[in-house]
Amino acid sequence: MGQPKIRNMEEFAAISGISRPTVSKYFNDPDSVRSSTRKKIETALKKHDYQPNVFAMNQNRRKTKNIGIVVPNLADPFFAEIARRVELACIEAGYSPILLSSHGSPAMERDNLNSLRALKPAGVLLAPFGRMSDTDAIKAFDADFPLVLFDANMAGIGQAFVGTNNFQSIDLMVEYLCRSGEPPCFFEMKFPSNPNANKRRQAYLESMARHRQTPRIFQADGEGWNFEEIGSTEGGRLLAENAFGTNTVLCSNDRLAIGMLSAAYGLDLRVGHGAECHLRIAGHDDHPFSRFTCPPLTTIAQDYDGIANRAVSGLFRMLEAEERLPSREETLFEGRLIMRDSA
Template identity: 40%
Template structure:
């Protein structure tokens, strides 16, 4: 039997035998209506093709149920992983996520923020572009709606959820020092605060372990193409003076992927077993790190907690704003977990 079609909320409300405000209340939150009414609406939905115009309904409210999610790039699986979890958490709470990437470009980050403001989102969860951001861009957003940052903090005080880089890098350095030769740190371009924090923790932990830190800065122009940068940096190291040590700790997994590829191309055997030429470790537990050859030893960020905590803080700030309560500038730093695999 063909399902019935309805042209408007009013028409569908009449078919359900409920008022338009009651139907709107159901779509906002089904638990807000009586069980008998909810069952009547849901029975009618099963027999129809009716879908509410969410955007039109939101325009009629003081505040929409839309939440902006802005990241530097959608090509990095780490952001894909966290944003997916954020999206599912928001949808479960009755909010509609609007995801935008600025593709690592400051002009597109500014355009994305203008778009979110035009869509009248109730709040936003943002991974700031970092060093390349225009100073006033994020400030413009925070002047209008509640904002929570994740992965990298803003250049001014905002709620933030991210990784404890001091803890995670220290754990990796201690493991590498105690399981073999102390590590050399392969730096990435400092596109945001994470890289600087990780290098600082590396230096401090090496000294604490009784070793002289050795940092090799990335010599290629700044870019978010970390795999390419890691490959080119490793090639340069091997051609110039050879390996500075038998253990390399890369500032992130994507850089490690490139370094591993260059080492393999040069005929080096990567791993912690007998006959291996170099150990390579990374940071982040990128979704592909377990599938490299050999699988990459790394520090696993708590992506699930980053996502759920970011959503929790943002929705609390939205409620505080609606109720006229002062908003707290929460800062939640989460520990990472050492994942030992065959590469180091």
């Protein structure tokens, strides 16, 4: 007969011969109990193969070690990668991350925040939809819990925001494209899912004006998160119509650019440098797949590590001080030009 399964901490304390308060103290901070007691507890843990229910422990505390991480769409490799780095930073600091995806639905974003309320999180890191978010729901959550926004900003909401300086990054790309070939047109969605797209459009207009070039903006029909399909269908239509008026296209994000690369291939248009090429295509974000497209995509790399670490450290400062930051902080990281074969 095997060992009976231990269902809770009370049963573990009884079977190991250690008081319940001492066991609880160990699970909160192993170094807070004497070394001899700690060794006895750890021996009993191995013998009885017991793992405490961390969520149940947290629910019984006034303050928990749960950190909520909410992203718009975890199927998007950009958000998957940055969420992964945020999650690892939380684990390294001794917190229990709870990663939730809103799956492209602003209503689910609100539901995710409501679900986190029940878990009494120590704090939450949120990459919001922005204009499509339920602003009142996020404001109410911000009033009750430490909240840091990342990737997309919402004015006056959250105790801090961390993201990319889109005006710097787009200007960097426009400057490169103008000096290395024909000035770029700008390809975006008519109804973008992410508010960064609006900043990038404005940044493009300002940068083209500084370079004394005529801006050309093309907006694709379609909304949601099927960027590659929209880039391929709408971008392909514009390419077939020879509508751009320049052989250089700057896409609002890498996923649109990846779709346009596919469309160019289907139209037998060669993308890249040189007299034999018909077209240059560039993007923004340094999507994890962008280096493996054909040809590899010229883009702007966002500082994944910088954004993740600053967002997490800002939240931890609030938790350690047990109060809000003196004033709302905004941190913007500069983008880095990645020159590949597509432009």
